[in-house]
Amino acid sequence: MLFLPYNISLKNTEIDIYNYIINNLNQVGLMRIRELADATHVSSSTILRFCRKFECTGYAEFRLRLQAYNKSLGDHRLAIAPVDEFPFLEFLKHTHYPDFQEKITAAANILLESDLVLFVGVGTSGIFSRYGSYLFSSLVSLALNIEDPLNMPLYNLVDNRHQKICLVALSVSGENESIINYINHLKAHHAKIISLTNSGNSTIAQLSSVNIAYYNNLEMYEDTNITSQLAVTYILEALARTAHQAKCSN
Structure with missing residues (x-):
């Protein structure tokens, strides 16, 4: 689930936050906490609780880990050799x-x-x-x-x-x-x-x-x-x- 190797339990509101993040990985990695809260129609404290569920001490750590995760997705596009007959x-x-x-x-x-x-x-x-x-x-x-x-x-x-x-x-x-x-x-x-x-x-x-x-x-x-x-x-x-x-x- 995102950068965690296992699934965690999320409330309905947190599922909405999660879906927004998944659908906007590039943008969320650059957002401030207030901007993400406004985009998902929740409070900043709700975003903080969401981040702690992902084993982050706060939003800053969550955003850094999210940026690293997003970069790792791009790194997986490895080149392969053409077909060798x-x-x-x-x-x-x-x-x-x-x-x-x-x-x-x-x-x-x-x-x-x-x-x-x-x-x-x-x-x-x-x-x-x-x-x-x-x-x-x-x-x-x-x-x-x-x-x-x-x-x-x-x-x-x-x-x-x-x-x-x-x-x-x-x-x-x-x-x-x-x-x-x-x-x-x-x-x-x-x-x-x-x-x-x-x-x-x-x-x-x-x-x-x-x-x-x-x-x-x-x-x-x-x-x-x-x-x-x-x-x-x-x-x-x-x-x-x-x-x-x-x-x-x-």
Whole structure:
């Protein structure tokens, strides 16, 4: 809440003050207490009580902290490098190598042999997980996407060895805890795991029946992982098309 790392309880009048400040950060940082009181139709003493709720001894300290907070918002507009196509071109070369083709074929065969196919991912990987389930459903057979692995328990999954289950897990880091828990639970039900990760040495990769790693340069913007997903798109499409061709051949 503003420059505080947690929410505080505000009265209706104080909420009006807060909303005015949020909507006029640049101006409020230069206002005197009387000017802010007039703008929000309250008394100066009400403004002071408001400031103390934000752990400030008075309005002067509040205004300084507000100015610093406003400046920090502008500092977050960091520059990022343009898209670098070279790693993707290198990845495309690798797709012609026998080891990559063997993994695509092995993964496609597992998908074709499965009675139930689940896709799962978190964050950006969740978006491509949905795309993967849509693509596979369109070209091969019905696949389900797990929208929220943290709130989608598998406690009632029937332990039927005759039912073949496959989980396709997407994770850039390969270390997402909720997906690892999903994998461990499904492996207890004899499921096969196909994973798409940025590294073949990650935990998720090591737990998988087949792992397809794409080795892109890891790129972060503040706390957000913005690693390119071009290779993931290619792998998903290659899997679905390979499985479709094999299905038609059979």
